[in-house]
Amino acid sequence: MSDIEAMFSQVRVPKEDQDYQRFLWWPNGNVNEPPAEYRMKVHIFGATSSPSCANYALRKCADKSCDPNVKDTIDNNFYVDDMLKAVPNKTEGQVLAKRLIDTCNKGGFRLTKWISNDCSVLETIPEEERAKEVKRLDLQRDSLPSEQALGMQWNVQADVLGFKNRVKDKPVTRRGILGVVSSVYDPLGMAAPALLPPKIILQELCKAKLDWDDEIPSKQRKRWEDWMRYLPLLEEHFMVPRCIKPENMVIQIHTVTSLLRWKRVWVRSCVIH
Incomplete structure (x- = not known):
């Protein structure tokens, strides 16, 4: 996993479009002076167009690569400025990392904050380009840290x-309960069973036509407080292997043909060992 440093700022806005990014600023921070007029020459964070323009520039950079693995990674394994890629072995990871860095550098993009679950891959990355948490680690002895990967916690x-709990104190109302449930980032639905009880509570409160900030009945309040006490267990004990394919898994497809009564029926089954 890695990240492009200040991605938007590496892509210049065409001169004829720079006037759309004009802004006023007071010289030396003195608001008593007349403001000066400036314009941004690069794409800015917060502009609706910035992600698509920056990704377009990155893909153009990939088109110039002669390595199909590099092009495929840039086309399919980037989420804006974050890159997440899985490869079969450490040798392929070492080669791909180096070629990705070189290709992005040619386009003016610095690929940095590298982290990998294989220390031999990390050793091939310059120390200044590694993630902050692993820069000073002894890769032969120290354990690798946990990282945020697109909102998920990656050990x-x-x-x-x-999962990493970021639950803040919220009032026990429909609005507060919804805020807590929504704070559990679960794009793959792995925590769906754990989130079902508070969603049922919300459904009941909605049917009871309670307003967003009304005090909820004692019955639902007790169930909510019980659930909140168990919520830390989600971070402490819930872990899912990143790779869904078990090591050394063998897939065999068996085709069985049988005659049932007077009809010929083809029965096909996929058996996984």
């Missing part, structure tokens, strides 16, 4: 995905 050492 790099064990190579498992989990």
